[in-house]
Amino acid sequence: MGLLDGKVCLVTGAGQGLGRSVCLEMAREGAEVVLLERNPDTLAAVAAEIGRQAHPFQLDVTDYDRYGAIVAEVAARLGRIDVLVNNAAINPATRTILNDTLEEWRQTIAINLEAVYMGSKLVAPHMAKQQDGRIIHIASIQGFASSGDCGSYNAAKGGIIAYTKSMAVELGRHNILVNAVAPGFMATPMSVVNGVDEATTPDFLEWYVGRRKIPLGRTGYPEDVSGTVIFLASGYCRYMTGQLLVVDGGLMSTF
Numbered sequence: 001m002g003l004l005d006g007k008v009c010l011v012t013g014a015g016q017g018l019g020r021s022v023c024l025e026m027a028r029e030g031a032e033v034v035l036l037e038r039n040p041d042t043l044a045a046v047a048a049e050i051g052r053q054a055h056p057f058q059l060d061v062t063d064y065d066r067y068g069a070i071v072a073e074v075a076a077r078l079g080r081i082d083v084l085v086n087n088a089a090i091n092p093a094t095r096t097i098l099n100d101t102l103e104e105w106r107q108t109i110a111i112n113l114e115a116v117y118m119g120s121k122l123v124a125p126h127m128a129k130q131q132d133g134r135i136i137h138i139a140s141i142q143g144f145a146s147s148g149d150c151g152s153y154n155a156a157k158g159g160i161i162a163y164t165k166s167m168a169v170e171l172g173r174h175n176i177l178v179n180a181v182a183p184g185f186m187a188t189p190m191s192v193v194n195g196v197d198e199a200t201t202p203d204f205l206e207w208y209v210g211r212r213k214i215p216l217g218r219t220g221y222p223e224d225v226s227g228t229v230i231f232l233a234s235g236y237c238r239y240m241t242g243q244l245l246v247v248d249g250g251l252m253s254t255f
């Protein structure tokens with residue numbers, strides 16, 4: 001018996017990092033996993049790892065016509081939509097208001113915030129019809145504390161945190177639970193900036209590890225976060241909505 005037996009779960013950004021880990025974990029827990037990813041190579045690789053329970057679709061989450069068609073096809077083919085994990089995002093790190101552009105701002109907000117709204121808008125009617133559903137947003141500690149080099153990313157993640165509450169209130173009457181997860185540092189391709197893995201720099205090792213600015217003394221791995229997503233998708237989470245779960249090794253608990 002898995003925690004998600006027979007559940008139809010959609011995950012955006014499924015091809016690597018946290019999205020991949022969530023997909024593998026969901027499949028292990030018995031779910032039918034709908035993988036949404038714009039990179040066809042990583043999409044195919046994760047689908048092959050999962051096997052029979054994988055339903056891969058190449059998708060740029062800002063292509064709303066295609067997104068809508070996929071949601072309709074999934075609902076018709078698999079009969080329902082139980083969970084949406086809004087995970088896909090980009091991080092234009094090293095950009096500040098002094099050197100970024102309006103185009104870059106718009107692109108980040110489009111992928112990291114607007115597509116979260118649109119994906120949720122596309123699945124919510126199916127969940128409302130079922131009177132059952134889970135929407136899980138992947139935010140970031142950058143939604144409420146800034147590293148100072150990616151303002152559009154921070155703005156999008158802060159927007160997600162606020163919108164989680166709004167959606168929870170709007171959708172509660174339909175028994176749709178809406179929650180968010182805020183990872184801290186995670187070792188994924190996103191955390192490699194200009195070819196350097198941020199968790200291997202001398203600063204990181206001295207400050208976050210050596211001085212225990214991260215009390216658990218290490219970076220996080222996707223597997224450290226995906227279990228929290230599984231909890232939010234599972235029957236163990238049934239009276240909690242509008243919440244943000246911070247999964248950061250204790251980073252935000254110290255100063």
Ligand SMILES: NC(=O)c1ccc[n+]([C@@H]2O[C@H](COP(=O)([O-])OP(=O)(O)OC[C@H]3O[C@@H](n4cnc5c(N)ncnc54)[C@H](O)[C@@H]3O)[C@@H](O)[C@H]2O)c1
Nearest residue numbers: 013015017018038060061087088089140183186188189190
């Ligand atoms: N890595 C970290 O340190 C960290 C920290 C906090 C929060 N997060 C959040 O966790 C989530 C996963 O991040 P990650 O580290 O696994 O990132 P990642 O860059 O390793 O993976 C993101 C995936 O999303 C896909 N993607 C990006 N834009 C897309 C689009 N328009 N349409 C479809 N797919 C798209 C990418 O192709 C990639 O497969 C993101 O929401 C990110 O903001 C990451």
